Amino acid sequence: MQKQSFPHVFLVAIAACCVFRAVAESAPPTGPSLSDLTIWDDGLSEMSYFHASDTIYGVDRAYTRVLLVNRQWMSAESGIKVEPDAPQALPVFKINLSEQIPTENYNYRYLVSVFLERPLLVPFKLAASSQEWCGMTYKHMRWYDDKVTLQSFSYYDKQGDRSWTLAGSAMPYEALLLVARDVVARGEARDLMVLAPARTSRAADPTVRTARMIPGRTESISVPGGKFDTVRVRLEWDGVPTEFHVASTPPFLLVRYQTGDARGDLALIERRAYWDRASRSRFYAAGQAP
Numbered sequence: 536m537q538k539q540s541f542p543h544v545f546l547v548a549i550a551a552c553c554v555f556r557a558v559a560e561s562a563p564p565t566g567p568s569l570s571d572l573t574i575w576d577d578g579l580s581e582m583s584y585f586h587a588s589d590t591i592y593g594v595d596r597a598y599t600r601v602l603l604v605n606r607q608w609m610s611a612e613s614g615i616k617v618e619p620d621a622p623q624a625l626p627v628f629k630i631n632l633s634e635q636i637p638t639e640n641y642n643y644r645y646l647v648s649v650f651l652e653r654p655l656l657v658p659f660k661l662a663a664s665s666q667e668w669c670g671m672t673y674k675h676m677r678w679y680d681d682k683v684t685l686q687s688f689s690y691y692d693k694q695g696d697r698s699w700t701l702a703g704s705a706m707p708y709e710a711l712l713l714v715a716r717d718v719v720a721r722g723e724a725r726d727l728m729v730l731a732p733a734r735t736s737r738a739a740d741p742t743v744r745t746a747r748m749i750p751g752r753t754e755s756i757s758v759p760g761g762k763f764d765t766v767r768v769r770l771e772w773d774g775v776p777t778e779f780h781v782a783s784t785p786p787f788l789l790v791r792y793q794t795g796d797a798r799g800d801l802a803l804i805e806r807r808a809y810w811d812r813a814s815r816s817r818f819y820a821a822g823q824a825p
Contacts, residue, residue, distance in 0.1 A: 568654060569720040569786075579807055580807065581603070586759055586800050587600035588797070600633075600634050603632075606627070607629050614660050614677055627652055628713060640668070648663070656717055661674070663739070665736040676733070684701075686698045687738045707729075711729070712779070712789060719787050729743065747771045751769060753766055761801075766782075776793055777795070779792045
């Protein structure tokens with residue numbers, strides 16, 4: 536009961552260097568899913584605010600992570616947002632991950648946008664940027680029927696502008712924030728190929744790893760946003776430690792996460808039209824959101 540206070544892959548380096556093989560992602564699961572919940576069709580955005588921390592310059596930094604999830608439509612051809620009645624309109628989930636992390640002299644800023652096709656949560660597009668006073672880095676990925684294209688633009692020495700094409704498919708690491716919720720909704724594990732994180736100030740080398748998302752037992756945890764019965768979802772792979780606590784009942788909220796050094800506990804959840812200037816947040820005062 537939830538309580539709340541409130542591929543086999545072949546990689547070709549177009550502008551760089553390497554070739555490797557991996558195992559193809561298994562077919563997405565079938566049956567009732569996170570996508571089936573009618574709440575997603577209310578025209579609003581699910582906005583989660585986390586009391587978060589991450590390590591920068593060897594120091595654990597506290598900050599607020601904002602996670603937005605809402606439905607929209609994208610052009611299957613151009614990859615941009617369109618109205619639902621537009622030609623080739625593709626229903627997707629948009630996941631926006633917004634962060635501003637203070638350090639001694641300036642802030643690190645990250646924005647990652649991931650688009651997953653409904654209803655099976657297969658990847659369609661990713662855009663990621665990082666900014667700090669030394670410079671900025673940007674990545675862009677598009678998924679097609681039989682390939683993924685990746686472009687990376689970095690100010691760091693020996694990185695610069697690079698691009699790759701991957702034959703097959705792989706899940707962006709940042710999408711796991713939503714995929715973990717689907718694993719709990721379906722009550723079954725999921726085998727994946729997972730790309731290296733795009734949320735970084737460095738170039739996005741296209742490393743792909745085999746992984747399995749495994750739901751565990753239900754446990755009750757308390758976070759600033761309330762007390763929840765959750766299912767711990769663990770990512771079994773050889774990458775950074777990754778696990779999620781997901782509420783065991785609809786809408787299967789993300790309550791706690793660990794993705795490498797980054798951790799967070801849910802502080803507040805709200806549904807609102809953040810694009811409407813008259814729709815005020817219950818978390819940030821007007822003019823204070825990053």
